[in-house]
Amino acid sequence: MEIDKAIRESDDRWLKTKYNKAIYVIQRALALYSIEEVAFSFNGGKDSTVLLHLLRAGYFLHKGGQNCANGGPSDFPIRTIYFESSSAFPEINSFTYDAAANYGLQMDIIRTDFKSGLEALLKANPIRAIFLGVRIGDPTVGQEQFSPSSVGWPPFMRVNPILDWSYRDVWAFLLACKVQYCSLYDQGYTSIGSIHDTVPNALLSVSNSLSSEEKFRPAYLLSDGRLERAGRVNKFSSGSGHSPSFSNGLISADLHKNSLLTASAIAVGDEILLGIVEDQLGPLLCKKLHSIGWSMSQTVVVRNDVDSVAEEVERKSSTNDLVFIYGGIGPLHSDLTLAGVAKAFGVRLAPDEEFEEYLRSVIGDYCPSDRNEMALLPEGITELLHHEKLAVPLIKCKNIIVLTATNFMELETQWDCLIELTRSSDILAVMEPYVSRLLKTDLSDVATAKPLSKLCLEFPDLHISCYRQTRYGPLIVNIRGRDEARIEAAVEALSKKLHPGAFSEINSS
Numbered sequence: 115m116e117i118d119k120a121i122r123e124s125d126d127r128w129l130k131t132k133y134n135k136a137i138y139v140i141q142r143a144l145a146l147y148s149i150e151e152v153a154f155s156f157n158g159g160k161d162s163t164v165l166l167h168l169l170r171a172g173y174f175l176h177k178g179g180q181n182c183a184n185g186g187p188s189d190f191p192i193r194t195i196y197f198e199s200s201s202a203f204p205e206i207n208s209f210t211y212d213a214a215a216n217y218g219l220q221m222d223i224i225r226t227d228f229k230s231g232l233e234a235l236l237k238a239n240p241i242r243a244i245f246l247g248v249r250i251g252d253p254t255v256g257q258e259q260f261s262p263s264s265v266g267w268p269p270f271m272r273v274n275p276i277l278d279w280s281y282r283d284v285w286a287f288l289l290a291c292k293v294q295y296c297s298l299y300d301q302g303y304t305s306i307g308s309i310h311d312t313v314p315n316a317l318l319s320v321s322n323s324l325s326s327e328e329k330f331r332p333a334y335l336l337s338d339g340r341l342e343r344a345g346r347v348n349k350f351s352s353g354s355g356h357s358p359s360f361s362n363g364l365i366s367a368d369l370h371k372n373s374l375l376t377a378s379a380i381a382v383g384d385e386i387l388l389g390i391v392e393d394q395l396g397p398l399l400c401k402k403l404h405s406i407g408w409s410m411s412q413t414v415v416v417r418n419d420v421d422s423v424a425e426e427v428e429r430k431s432s433t434n435d436l437v438f439i440y441g442g443i444g445p446l447h448s449d450l451t452l453a454g455v456a457k458a459f460g461v462r463l464a465p466d467e468e469f470e471e472y473l474r475s476v477i478g479d480y481c482p483s484d485r486n487e488m489a490l491l492p493e494g495i496t497e498l499l500h501h502e503k504l505a506v507p508l509i510k511c512k513n514i515i516v517l518t519a520t521n522f523m524e525l526e527t528q529w530d531c532l533i534e535l536t537r538s539s540d541i542l543a544v545m546e547p548y549v550s551r552l553l554k555t556d557l558s559d560v561a562t563a564k565p566l567s568k569l570c571l572e573f574p575d576l577h578i579s580c581y582r583q584t585r586y587g588p589l590i591v592n593i594r595g596r597d598e599a600r601i602e603a604a605v606e607a608l609s610k611k612l613h614p615g616a617f618s619e620i621n622s623s
């Protein structure tokens with residue numbers, strides 16, 4: 115069965131765990147209910163597409179791989195219900211019907227609202243359980259893997275096999291299984307409602323000053339899954355009434371200035387992992403990138419080992435706009451960073467005459483072997499970034515910037531040079547900076563948890579994070595975004611959710 119095989123062959127251990135747990139839930143449901151008593155709620159969205167393939171695999175495994183089920187296109191006897199609406203995207207409709215044809219789904223198309231549709235369906239059929247692609251973080255909070263339907267709804271069990279899946283897990287699964295998904299996800303849509311309330315996620319917008327046409331990166335490149343609903347329009351917005359008002363404030367003309375560029379940093383050094391030295395550059399890079407409107411998605415430390423570096427570079431370069439790497443640069447036995455970068459892109463290290471010239475000006479003609487090991491650079495993908503303040507240029511390989519800095523001061527210099535170089539080329543786009551508001555409260559986490567999670571849903575365009583400096587001290591909430599008016603609105607909304615004065619402002623440095 116191709117889905118089960120793809121996951122078993124994948125080296126993503128995290129995905130395997132999630133898959134096994136979801137298959138367990140499906141198998142328990144299929145053991146509890148007969149096949150006539152279950153149904154699958156399918157709407158062509160990414161979460162329900164994941165569920166479709168999990169159910170195909172789960173049913174196949176439930177049957178123990180018997181002859182009657184070989185996981186092929188005609189082996190899906192679970193009744194499938196689709197609530198079709200005239201306000202659905204045509205792409206969603208056509209994907210749903212294509213999937214139904216490809217996998218032999220027995221579709222019940224319902225054209226009424228959810229509740230009355232389910233009432234009629236349950237009257238006419240022995241259905242007792244319905245599989246849904248609901249995940250934690252969806253607006254329908256408070257569900258478990260097996261949750262009875264709510265009071266006022268017809269009685270059935272809601273079965274949610276992917277409840278604990280993250281946005282990342284969803285995409286890891288769809289990409290690992292190489293299954294088709296609705297084309298809208300390749301056009302920047304990250305969560306799909308109706309044509310009236312969904313636009314591409316502005317955080318995936320690609321700025322292009324030469325063209326007036328807005329372009330978006332695919333949904334799987336959204337690095338912060340918490341922002342998957344940032345393309346949803348606020349149904350309850352009190353706008354003027356004649357133009358759509360977006361819950362996230364990302365109105366089309368403002369999309370460029372809000373586009374999200376992400377970077378990661380890779381520190382290479384056994385001594386950091388041994389606890390002998392601290393990585394100073396990662397935190398400083400976070401500050402620097404934040405100050406020019408970028409988001410830092412991760413900082414990681416890897417060993418001085420070609421495969422460790424190559425693996426991390428490969429992973430980070432495909433999911434970030436830029437990756438900074440430092441440590442492990444030079445002629446020593448442990449200086450393997452450039453070899454790792456070369457391996458990640460499948461090229462060899464080759465002598466670079468221009469770079470060798472620069473090195474000679476710094477270290478003289480002294481070279482113990484017949485070639486200068488330090489002048490070996492990844493072949494065909496390297497660009498040297500010259501600046502008069504730098505004795506040796508910085509190295510850029512595709513979207514990887516290799517920094518030779520080893521401390522604060524050296525990084526300050528290299529950063530300033532990069533920013534200056536950016537004025538003449540587009541190495542590091544300087545974006546509108548983020549604005550942060552810091553609030554503190556003495557209320558307990560229990561008292562603040564629900565209002566804060568509601569606030570996150572209401573302001574998906576803002577980044578709302580919390581931390582404390584001591585376990586029993588005040589809770590600090592950081593509301594970060596580009597639009598000061600939106601941040602102000604969030605601060606006001608938060609104070610309304612709790613009693614006045616519950617939060618006080620602290621000056622951010």
Ligand SMILES: Cc1cc2nc3c(=O)[nH]c(=O)nc-3n(C[C@H](O)[C@H](O)[C@H](O)COP(=O)(O)O)c2cc1C
Pocket residue numbers: 155228244246254262263264267272307
């Ligand atoms: C098969 C199915 C079962 C549902 N069961 C419930 C339920 O038991 N209780 C409930 O409040 N909503 C239920 N819903 C509604 C959803 O939780 C949720 O309100 C809906 O997906 C949001 O859609 P909307 O954005 O169009 O309002 C169900 C929806 C479907 C498709």
Ligand SMILES: Nc1ncnc2c1ncn2[C@@H]1O[C@H](COP(=O)(O)OP(=O)(O)OP(=O)(O)O)[C@@H](O)[C@H]1O
Pocket residue numbers: 155156157158159160161162163195196197198245246247248249252304305306307
């Ligand atoms: N119109 C519908 N018909 C049938 N099932 C639906 C419908 N709308 C929602 N559902 C069920 O509710 C689940 C959750 O919907 P939700 O919109 O959060 O996820 P999705 O549509 O699968 O993916 P996305 O978040 O990308 O829109 C779906 O996976 C599906 O099981």
Ligand SMILES: [Mg+2]
Pocket residue numbers: 159305306307
């Ligand atoms: Mg949806």
